[in-house]
Amino acid sequence: MAHCTTLSSENDFLQLIHKHFPNSHERMLIGRGDDCAQLRGQDSIVMTTDIFLENVHFRRSYFSPADIGHKALAVNISDIAGMGCRPTGFSLGLIVPDEHSGSFMQAAEWDEFFQAMSALAAEHNLPLTGGDLSLGPCLGISITIWGEPGESGRVLTRQSCSPGDVLFVCGDLGLPRAGLLALEELGPEARKLYPGAVNAHLRPLPRIADGLQLAEIPGVHGAMDISDGLARDLPRFIGPACGADLNISAGEIPKDVRTYTQDNGLNPLHFTLLGGEDYALLGAASPDALDALKTHLPHHTVIGTVTATTALSLNGEPLDLTGFDHFATHE
Incomplete structure (x- = not known):
């Protein structure tokens, strides 16, 4: 794919995703490529989803592809942090701008996007378990992430404080x-x-x-x-x-x-x-x-x-x- 300037098929995207994200992990019994991933069970999990949409949450005029890839995952990880937990995996939904839109991205830009996202995922030992792709008028990313409590077993929540705190x-x-x-x-x-x-x-x-x-x-x-x-x-x-x-x-x-x-x-x-x-x-x-x-x-x-x-x-x-x-x- 190194000589390609565009990603013209779903298979091109899947190859690039496999290049950056390992498809084996201690928490994945079945990885990407089947109808579903199979994950090792946990006693309890915390889970959240965030959407990251072009011209609503970011602009391509000053966000590089790497910035977009990093931030799309980072904002989801931050929700797990807010619960006092550690992230353990995520799935990725991607709206890919078509070639007739003003948001079209070249293969090298997608490479930067996935490289930055995978670097942050690796930092937190996060497997990408799967997701979905679709053509659309602009770039959009939807990430669902999950995690688990730390050693204390506690999950920190809102509206649990008292006067004097x-x-x-x-x-x-x-x-x-x-x-x-x-x-x-x-x-x-x-x-x-x-x-x-x-x-x-x-x-x-x-x-x-x-x-x-x-x-x-x-x-x-x-x-x-x-x-x-x-x-x-x-x-x-x-x-x-x-x-x-x-x-x-x-x-x-x-x-x-x-x-x-x-x-x-x-x-x-x-x-x-x-x-x-x-x-x-x-x-x-x-x-x-x-x-x-x-x-x-x-x-x-x-x-x-x-x-x-x-x-x-x-x-x-x-x-x-x-x-x-x-x-x-x-x-």
Whole structure:
């Protein structure tokens, strides 16, 4: 296939997939190529699906094929991290742009796409168990991923915190949003001005090790991955019966976010909370678990406290930010 410039058949795609993804794994009794894969059974699994669609979730004008392949899998792995679990396998649904569309990809571009996805899969020992292919008007990726609890056997969930619990995050907030907006305005040139933000948007790193460590700490009461911004995800996390007092200083905001908001006359704290695609972990823990957090996750940042009222506040002022909504109209 090295001499081919295009992939013209389903068999071409399957050969390229087999090139990058091993078809044998300790968890697969029957691999790709049959009507179904057969996997070794587990006592319980966590499972999730994410869609990654061209011109909705990414643009080819500044996402390389490798960026697309990496991020499509990374955002799914992050959901497993948010449950305090480890990923154990995934399946891939792919909408392939036809040759008459403006999204058509050459064989070398598909090679980059699968190479980046398989590199991330190998990093987490993830077998690709199968999937489906279809022609379509634009590039689309749908990944279903599953995983299992770590050594503790715990699965961390939303709406399991209580008033008085400490709220914390593992990871940076606001960076991917700054990267997205800079790329939309400046294209690839944005990387020169805001390299950390652009990289955070194009190549998110799932925090599996952090999630597994959180599940090992008994005083950690829950966690989730932040994908729609803290302003929207925080109410989902604490539930309708609780509120939160957030305390976040400007010094805790990543450098590229401070630079981008200063360059564009934006409120850095509000910008950080609106976020989106942060793929940081939000957690809640009892105050007596803070020493364990400091020991095992020294990079975590305390951002506030769960309250018995349903109100949200930021640094003592009422907070009324809605965050990202997948079905809202975005200008």
